[in-house]
Amino acid sequence: MRMSALQELQLLEIMCSCFQEQSRDTVRQLMFSALFSLQRNQADESRMALLGKLVSMAIAVGRVPILECGATWLQRSHRVYCVRLAQVLVDDYCSLVPGSGPTLQNIHNASPRFCCQFITAVTTLFDLTTEELTPPLELLQMIVSWIQDDPGLVLINFLNTALSGNQPISSLDVTPLGGLMRWCVKAPLAYRRDKKEGLTNGTTEGEPEVGPLFSALHLSVLQVLMLLPNILNEKGLFGRLALLQVDSLAALTSDLSRLLDQADKHTHTSSADTRVPSQLALERLAQALQVAMANGALLCSREDLRAICSRLPHNNLLQLVLSGPVLYYNNIHTPPLAFSPHAAHSPIAPHPTHPAHTPQAAHPPSHPQYPAQPFMAGMPFPFRPSH
Structure with a gap:
């Protein structure tokens, strides 16, 4: 029998009280699993509908035990159902009720486990393939603030x-x-496609905040990747467990190639206007690939990486990463490498080693004391060691 709205509300209040009053986490998890584990039968739709309302109510009234059970459910359930739950919560707190965003914002403090799983679910749901699958601005702001904090x-x-x-x-x-990396890489082109009047960094006239938000998110993702070596070593998983999957990377490069083709074919602006978002997307991909490989998040040979990226257009930074091996330093304050191929083009003048030293008027044509760098052969930009 179908419950009335009042009966459903009463049932949700009883369930909230029951989970809140149960002091043993094991019992709570067993109860939650018995109620909401999907059995692949006709009752699954009713289970999902009630689950969405229960978790939404738990967020509204601060029922942490239910959020903890919800985090476990998201971890164990099929991703199709996980994104359905995420869609319900996004609708409730970012679409249907204006001004309810701060309530959802609080799950970061109430249940970090649920917040982490929620981010994973929404990055799976909103893959930027269409305008409908582009994350709402309020949700994007929340996720960026969570990760920055x-x-x-x-x-x-x-x-x-x-x-x-x-x-x-x-x-x-x-x-x-993986989902956050996909957002950052695809955003400049996806937002340009959807809004038709894209500016640099993936921003639009109507949403000037989007570009800086994705730039901040990209930086945060790189910083998280740099935390991984110590964590993976402590678990004995460095070089054995990839947190970024090769097949997901292949899907990302395929989507990016398609977006780049669309930008070339359908743009009505100048080639310079088209090139800026395209190069930004490729540079974010290159940065994420290098930092992920250097810190053990992506286990992939350079040969496989070149095959995966073979359909992408040329980009100097991406070409450098694909050519490898590229030295990488965890310390962000480490000065640039002396053999950087970009040093000759840098707008920042190098500091002299000794104040009294007078720089030469021009570099000599050759430097026999520096051995040749074989991995740089055939690179499309000039290479010259700098002092």
Whole structure:
């Protein structure tokens, strides 16, 4: 029998009280699993509808035990159902009720585990393939603020889960890093496609905040990747567990190639206006690939990486990463490499080693004391060591 709205509200209040008053987490998890584990039968739709309303109510009234159970449910359920729950919450707090965003914002403090799983689910849901699957501005602002306040938030599920090496294909990713990387790389072109009047950094006239938000998110993702070596070494998983999957990377480069083709074919602006978002997307991809490989998040040979990126147009930074090996330093304050091929084109003049030293008027034509760099052969830009 179908319940009336009043009966449904009464049932939700009883369930909230029941989970809140149960002091044993194991019992709560068993109860939640018995009620909402999907059985692939006709009752699944009713379970999903009630689950969405229960979790939404738990967020509204601050029922942390239910959010903790919801985090476990998101970790164990099929990703199709996880994104359905995420869609319900986004609709409730970012679309249907204006001004309710701050309530959803509080889940970061109430249940970091649920917040991490929620980010993973929404980055799976909003893949930027269409305007409808582009994250709402309010949601994007929330996620950026969460990760800026606590970069380790996106690793909570990974840190609290015993991993055997391979997660079920049907489940959500163990971290939202792959989805966040996809957002940052595709945003400049996806927002340009949807809004028709894109500016640099993926912004539009109507949403000037979007570009800086994605730039801040991209920086945060790189910073999180730089936290991984110590964590993976402590777990004995460095070089054994990839938090970014090669097949997901292949799907990203395929989507990016398609977006780049669309930008070339359908643009009505000058070639310079088209090139800026395209190069931004490729440079973000290159930066993410290099930092991910250097810190053990992506286990992929340079040959495989070149094959995956073979359909992408030329970009100097991406070409450098694909050519490898590229030295990488975790310390962001480390000065630029002396052999950087970009040094000759840098607008910043190098500091002299000794104040009294007078720089030469021109570099000599050759430097026999510096051995040739074989991996740089055939690069499309000039290469010259700098003093």
